[in-house]
Amino acid sequence: MKIIKKGDKKVVGIISKKKILQDALYRVSGFVYPFAEKGVYLLRNTLSGQVASLTEKEWDAFQRLTAEPKDSSFLEENGLTELACLCFIVESDHSEAEQYRQVSDILNIMLSKKPGLKTYTILPTTCCNARCVYCYEESIRQVTMSKETADRLIDYICETRCEDEITLSWFGGEPLLAHKTISYVCQMLKDRDVPFRSKMVTNASLLTKEVAHTAKELWNLKKVQVSLDGMPSDYEERKRYRQPEKHNHETVIRSIHYLADEGININLRINFDRNNISGIKEYLAFLRKEFADNENVSAYLGILFQEKHTDQYLELYRKVFELSRYMREIGLPQGSKDKKQAGFKINYCMADSMDSSIVIDPQGKLYNCEHLPENRTWGSIFDGCTDTELYENLKQPADIDEKCRECTFLPYCTPFYKNGCPGWFEHCRDYMEIKTFYALGNIASTIKTQ
Ligand SMILES: C[S@@+](CC[C@H](N)C(=O)[O-])C[C@H]1O[C@@H](n2cnc3c(N)ncnc32)[C@H](O)[C@@H]1O
Ligand code: SF4
Ligand code: SF4
Known part of the structure; x- marks a missing residue:
């Protein structure tokens, strides 16, 4: 196994483990998108952004793990331990949505912004x-x-x-x-x-x-x-x-x-x-x-x-x-x-960065989105915030939708995309799937020509 895309350093740092638990059962993480084409075997971790390249033997073992959870000795025997340390493979009772929330919370603290609009x-x-x-x-x-x-x-x-x-x-x-x-x-x-x-x-x-x-x-x-x-x-x-x-x-x-x-x-x-x-x-x-x-x-x-x-x-x-x-x-x-x-x-x-970003129309009305969604102005540059309830509502972090909890692409989307964005559309997951497939296809083509 080789990591061929390093991903987000901070996220890798947050989720990585030094060793795996000997008595746990392991399965493939829901945040992994697998790709195989003409002898190139890749896994993208949508949480960390890392891309791993596997040998054919590792890929076969990975397929068996996809079919059913296995114990730690299976991972060790098949060279998959490092993938577990990097959360491509997780304990069978692991919650992806919970892990996503934790990473998001920690990053928010790490990146806490200075006061004022940017x-x-x-x-x-x-x-x-x-x-x-x-x-x-x-x-x-x-x-x-x-x-x-x-x-x-x-x-x-x-x-x-x-x-x-x-x-x-x-x-x-x-x-x-x-x-x-x-x-x-x-x-x-x-x-x-x-x-x-x-x-x-x-x-x-x-x-x-x-x-x-x-x-x-x-x-x-x-x-x-x-x-x-x-x-x-x-x-x-x-x-x-x-x-x-x-x-x-x-x-x-x-x-x-x-x-x-x-x-x-x-x-x-x-x-x-x-x-x-x-x-x-x-x-x-x-x-x-x-x-x-x-x-x-x-x-x-x-x-x-x-x-x-x-x-x-x-x-x-x-x-x-x-x-x-x-x-x-x-x-x-x-x-x-x-x-x-x-x-x-x-x-x-x-629109979900209201601490640092604001939209102002020609009359000085305030919004969180440049599409000026109807009935979504909460104030103006003249009077400040005049609709506190709407403002607080828009500012509230969105809950993770049931559909997104199970989705491989949640780290690309944020819960806001499903729950607050006027641009959200129903084929979101199919679209992410095609996009990721093409992106990995491009990476695979560079591996073949190396
Ligand atoms: C409303 S325009 C305003 C700025 C400028 N007049 C312009 O056309 O670039 C902002 C962006 O929205 C895009 N746009 C307008 N109608 C659209 C639509 N129905 N679907 C996707 N993009 C659209 C425009 O092409 C432009 O890139
Ligand atoms: S998209 Fe076309 S019509 Fe609309 S604002 Fe831009 S240039 Fe004007
Ligand atoms: S692709 Fe769709 S279902 Fe998946 S996380 Fe994004 S909004 Fe939710």
């Missing part, structure tokens, strides 16, 4: 110069932040921030429609010596060379996610810009170059569903050629939420993983958010 997700406007056919904000009220709200926002940030550098995450609507507000807020924070950096999610169509420069110098913009939709014909059909002669695929590609020239990190999110997936391979090749020499540009494929509730969803996801392989082959860097999911997660996203 990340402010700000929507300077909910208006947009596009009308994407799929946009989940289609029916949202269109409002732009007033000068009075921007002024109060600056004070609010100064009153609530942590002492370290804070992150301003600009979101919308289309945040670049309000680039003057962004500049104003950033200038005021600079004048008050608030250390900050920015990131942004944008369609990038309104970006000029000058704005890109301001973004670098004044906004301290480090990372941008630009939303794309495939080849120009697909892009323009889906984006439905209000002024397509001014805002179109060509202008967006030019804008991406402006950002890249400023040394800003750009992640291209390519939205797809079953209607444009057939053109995505060609588009990836186009992007590779267009940004060949630019190490600041990466891309990832984002499935549209509407597809998550259809029967074709898993089929589409298989195609995504094939396309990810293609990206690797052609050398287009991948900037997937999913990378984070390869290890233990304490928080799922901003």
Whole structure:
């Protein structure tokens, strides 16, 4: 047995044992995902993130252990003791859900954060110069932040921030429609010596060379996610810009170059569903050629939420993983958010990180999620917390759902994903399974070529 991926050092430290109990019965942990392909035998521990590579003989013994619990002498005779010390194999009365909770509690204590907010997700406007056919904000009220709200926002940030550098995450609507507000807020924070950096999610169509420069110098913009939709014909059909002669695929590609020239990190999110997936391979090749020499540009494929509730969803996801392989082959860097999911997660996203993160809409209303879920604002930058019950409810750690207690992928998800996230979808486990299968397939292919 060889550990070929080290996993999360802290988690490994918490769960590892020096020796195993002689009089106990052992079984395979529910947090183990096994993988076998063409003579390569792998086990991923979803709790620690470690990947173990087994010999054929060890794999056979592991299969026998999967069929029924065995005693410690079986582990010793078959070279599986180290796997038990690393919790790939556990005592038969072991509770995975309990172990998950313990690891989570210990990590929370170890990583206890300083007081104050670290990340402010700000929507300077909910208006947009596009009308994407799929946009989940289609029916949202269109409002732009007033000068009075921007002024109060600056004070609010100064009153609530942590002492370290804070992150301003600009979101919308289309945040670049309000680039003057962004500049104003950033200038005021600079004048008050608030250390900050920015990131942004944008369609990038309104970006000029000058704005890109301001973004670098004044906004301290480090990372941008630009939303794309495939080849120009697909892009323009889906984006439905209000002024397509001014805002179109060509202008967006030019804008991406402006950002890249400023040394800003750009992640291209390519939205797809079953209607444009057939053109995505060609588009990836186009992007590779267009940004060949630019190490600041990466891309990832984002499935549209509407597809998550259809029967074709898993089929589409298989195609995504094939396309990810293609990206690797052609050398287009991948900037997937999913990378984070390869290890233990304490928080799922901003929404269950309310101690450090907050979302502020153009009117100054406060949320825990950038999707501004209806009826989920608990206050405003003007009045502070006005609905304590809702706030406490949202802040409460979610219970582990019955379905998740038995699930191999709980450490990737956090209980919040099932119990509080509007993005949760029913095929979660199948999806995690495919994702893990492809990830291990990639590792296996590197072992074979070594
Ligand atoms: C609402 S937009 C706001 C920022 C900006 N206007 C943009 O398009 O990047 C935020 C992100 O949500 C994505 N998005 C919008 N509707 C979606 C949907 N139905 N499914 C998945 N992603 C969606 C967009 O592509 C974008 O990446
Ligand atoms: S550009 Fe962004 S906010 Fe505008 S319609 Fe498209 S997804 Fe929605
Ligand atoms: S949300 Fe789904 S994938 Fe995640 S732990 Fe629960 S059942 Fe498993």
